[in-house]
Amino acid sequence: MGTHGVPANYGGFETAAENVAIFLRDHGWRVVVYCQERGRGPLRTDTWNGIERVLIPIDREGWLATSEFDARSIRHAIRHRDVCLTFGYNTAVFNIVQRVLRIPNVINMDGIEWSRARWGKLRQAILWTNEKIAGVVGDHLIADHPTIETYLAKRVNRRKLSTITYGAHPITQAPDEPVLALGLAPGKYLTLICRPIPENSILELVQGFSAERRGYELAILGTYTPETDPYHRAVVDAAGPEVRFLGSVYDPEQVASLRFHSAGYLHGHTVGGTNPSLVEAMAAGNAIVAHDNEYNRWVADGGALYFRSAADAADRIGDLLTNPTVRWRLGEASRARHRSEFTWERVAGQYMELLGRFQPAGTTTPDMVSNGPAEENAP
Template sequence: KWGPAARAWFWLNEWIGAWLSQRLIADHPAIADHLATRRPRSAITTIAYGADPVTSAPEEPVRALGLEPGKYLVSIARIEPDNNILPIIEAFRRRDRSDMKLVVLGTLNDEIPYHRAVREAASDTVIMPGAIYDQATVKALRYHARAYMHGHTVGGTNPSLVEALAAGNMVIAHDNRYNRWVAGEAAIYFNDTDSLSARIDTALADDALVARCSKAARARAREAFRWEDVLSAYEKEALQ
């Protein structure tokens, strides 16, 4: 999405950072692969993010937004084209179910054309409360959601996706190497609006699949994204 001048500036900064650093830390194996085009593998380590398990949450923050626990999907992301927010809304609107809602958290600025398109695509079953920074509210929105929508196409290990796993969310994710490694069997994957629409239908209809994905999400969070392990990895690097 950047022009030639900005891309050149980013490339220069990346090159300088890679070669002046003593140690490179990637947050995802695919990012480590990229860094290996700049420095030897011996100079690179991979340390992902962590998340606190969410095993319970009050319903009040959810109901305050006019939502019913288990009767909505949630997206928490920057409103950017590379996060597929517009296709998520368009695919969801194909549903003919007034009892299900989609919650899209993120700052909207009507001076930005993409943001205007997102707002115009929404219907009365799409709730857009803006950005919410109260962590108790965000945790409740995750915990009580039917599934978490993750349209990110780039970016390594995304903290919001990790937090969704720790909350036991079934995930509907864009199919790419970043999301596949993070979510694994906790997600069902889409490539375009049509396949996304089909995945939403599946998530709304198949209770057993939602339960299996939820169990897999918590297992993946315990396996790869515990804060204790993240801290230990950084301590190990700091002592070298």
């Protein structure tokens, strides 16, 4: 629960939900995933790749939509009387229901979401409150990074905490046609893929890249609206002639090709835990230039050069692009780090082991086909 559902086409939580669900399915579990869709009316059920889906139509936007979806998901899920896996604590107040009914609920706590300045004071207060509630009502809490676990340990009993990261499938080959179709030359560009907000250091990276002619292009993915967003305007104004704004690219195969054929990846995230985009870059064997903080250093380790300012970024980008040996070394270190910590087999296996601890006594994992999908009005 807590994601937009499967198949994943929204973000990191959805990708995690899909891969964990598939892994559990392959190991004999009956898996039910709650999926949010636009519209009105009663929920409906179907199957996707052997996974039960409960599709809940929501005719709202933003936080109101999330709240209604989570409430309806919980109301349906408690009828299973089985272990729940909830991604995110934004509406943890609703999870009091599972606690009261003694239905085990494992909660992935994401990053320190309430600390993000982009939410504003009111939403920060709501998120902070729900984080506290999740720490009380959750049977076990998942942190996606050791630093997040350390933070949570100051608020809850450490025995109810585990660190389980995000995963990515290794990219060992990819067609170059999607890259050529975008007007890029394989091996002659860097990628920058993230939400265009200040905490992701996009301005500093664009300024650093544009400080001199590189002989490479910088391919930036994401939706930029300089006409209405001052930060977007600053980024666009700072961009030199070798910077390309490609807009949003959602097709996974196209993104995989862009990563695989790039000379390196720029990662400016300053907050949060394990970032899925960074893990995916490592899975593609990218040499990385990353913002210097404890989150990125633990994830990328020896696969990155680190910066703190636009001037630092300019130097590190120069080191990356002018030295093929450095690029090769960083790329090999990225792949090795991915293999050791961030494969979906490892990550989903950790989820399965943890969820197994909370299976109610005497329960089994019946075959979905013989039992059929659960209806909203089932007893």
